[in-house]
Amino acid sequence: MAGQDNTQGIPVPEGSADIIDTDYTIGQDNIEGQLGPFGFDIHNPVFIVSGLTIVAFVFYALALPDQAGAVFGWLRPWLTSTFDWFFLGAANVFVLFCLFLIVSPWGSVRLGGKEAAPDYSYMGWFAMLFAAGMGIGLMFFGVLEPVYHMAISEPLGVPSPIGEDGAIIPENVEAARKMGLAATIYHWGLHPWAIYAVVALALALFTFNKGLPLTIRSAFYPIFGEAIWGWVGHVIDILAVFATLFGLATSLGFGAQQANAGLEHVFGIPNNITVQVLLITAITAVALGSVLRGLDGGVKVLSEINMGIAALLLVFVLLAGPTATIVADFFSGLGAYAAGILPLSNPVGRADTGYMQGWTAFYWAWWISWSPFVGMFIARVSRGRTVREFIICVLIIPSLVCVLWMAVFGGVAIDQVLTNPAASSVKTYVIDSYVPELSLFAMLEGLPLATITSVIGIILVVVFFVTSSDSGSLVIDTITAGGKVDAPLPQRVFWCTFEGAVAIVLLVGGGLGALQAMVISTGLPFTVVLLLMCWAILRGLMSEAR
């Protein structure tokens, strides 16, 4: 917090910025009042329509589970196989666009005005954007993906080192090992972070420099002009709320199943709906506490704690595993990624469709469907950074951390599979039978102090869900309050609780898979939206003081 005394009227404190002159006043469409003892301040169509649409889709998934499963179960793979070229091509555009901004003169534009100072230290800022963005994915895919790509999916046609009979094929080992890491890093490196960076930069620019409300529609002002305050903007915001809430709720449902599988594996706790409902309730309760404590007192503190625990686990695995091999894997993985990024990101004429459509296009749709939520959260905590600093920190540093994470967790797992396949639980759960939720615990089993590290792993999974859930609730609350960040507290309580309730209803009644497939399908329209955003960013930056 910063204070400023003002006895004679003060100039705009943050230096020159190019405010957009619009007739719209923030909150002009809001309904403000009391519902019993609870105050509310909601954007009229966005809050009501998004809330009702979410309820309607939950009913649809519960009432007609087979039909919903068939429709969305078909839709998602159809989109990722038909539009694979589009997803891959668009993601390449986002990376190139971000790299261009780093070296362009607009890199020196400061978010929040020429004299704005950063709101958060590097550590707090980085912890928050990382925990909201992909922390949970690293826990789930850190072991699974490198092993899977090394042994099964054969990216770019690199053959598996494990034969049909389960025996190691020595001549394939080196190339497959490198490709396993490179193909994974490709999914967690520059491309996903470029997607988040585009959305976050657009929102930060149009909010902090142009004076528009902190809501997704604001990024489209250069394209739609004043029309964004009407139904065009309502639809954009409603879609964002819809994708965020269902994305979080379905992930929470699946996350509870994964955590339960881990608890069963380590402690023998029964794997059933009751335990999973209790887990969702606990995660939602902690997220609620975090949301009530606010951005600095709750979300930031939890994110930093989480990053600290994750770093400890990373260091432990690095030291307890074959350290020299892991360090070598880090550099060889980075080298293989650099060498493979062009062929891996080639959108046309590929023979490895299993990898390209089943993994890459799926991931890009997934990241893009999450980008309104993560992008808006990153935007909110990024005021005061220059565009260059912003892109480097959102694009390059998280990518390097992901490389390190994958090299350590994936490297140890690959080493376990290749050095002693008969004793490797990773091989059992990833290659022999596909039980992805146990892959992390299987890797930890092969290291000392497995029970302790597995418990830490479960805690990390749970807390990463909390940090996604609390930041998601803040984002939804802001969008449905028309861009106000100071809406009454009960609204945050409502969205956080609603998200947990939707997760429980879908878990108990069925429909998690169908609705998650539907959310990922929203990645296609959002890809078009993101491409338009790149142009809007350029238009916005051109008029800013450098």
Add this chain to the structure above:
Amino acid sequence: MFSKIMVPVDLKHLDRMQKSLQAAADLARLYSATVCYVGVTSAEPSELGHGPGEVADRLADLTKTEAAKHGHGGASHLVISHDPTTELDKALHETVGEIGADLVIMATHIPNVTDYIWASHGGSLALHSRASVMLVRG
């Protein structure tokens, strides 16, 4: 008895603050105290302005109007918060010390059931502040 009176101001709901503004002006005249009007806002644009600068200008305008109307010395102080919804209590508590206020006069709502779940801002300040706190029911 009092030399600096702090008056937390919600610029969006000035209509609900007339009693507390009047009480502050009366006591300021009685004790020859200055009144510091305090606002808390976020860096994001809001209905009050495109950024904190415009909000600060509004607060300064209010200060000038009140000081001229009631004839007391006036100052304004704007706190920029990352999350005003949850950080308001802390911001006000810290501001009391920062500006050296010895009396806080603050508008507050009629108590209701939500006060059992989370305390009112005025109640929280009265509980923790070393300065005298006068809560004026709206």
